[in-house]
Amino acid sequence: VGSFVGQGPDVMPPNRVEWIITNPPFNLAVDFAERALRETTVGVALLLRTRWMEGGERYERLFRDRPPRFVAQYCECVPM
Numbered sequence: 001v002g003s004f005v006g007q008g009p010d011v012m013p014p015n016r017v018e019w020i021i022t023n024p025p026f027n028l029a030v031d032f033a034e035r036a037l038r039e040t041t042v043g044v045a046l047l048l049r050t051r052w053m054e055g056g057e058r059y060e061r062l063f064r065d066r067p068p069r070f071v072a073q074y075c076e077c078v079p080m
Helices: 026-039 056-063
Strands: 017-022 040-046
Touching: 017 026, 026 040, 026 056
Parallel strands: 017 040
Antiparallel strands: none
16 A cells, blocks of 8 residues: 655555546645546546635646536535
8 A cells, every 4th residue: 555646665656547536635636636637548536525626726737728527516425
């Protein structure tokens, strides 16, 4: 088991997959999204609060060149 983002010997090596679906920590979600987008061949699904999509930095880093295709809004926590 290794870290998905960060630096050091425990960071997982690149691994091309079709999909990455995750519920990342809010404060690391941009880093998770950027790495996931580099490693997938089909898509990425992130389970996050809607407010995560707000903000100029996120827009510049993620959404300007790669806008989301789908945003699925839920009114309750998604049961896992």
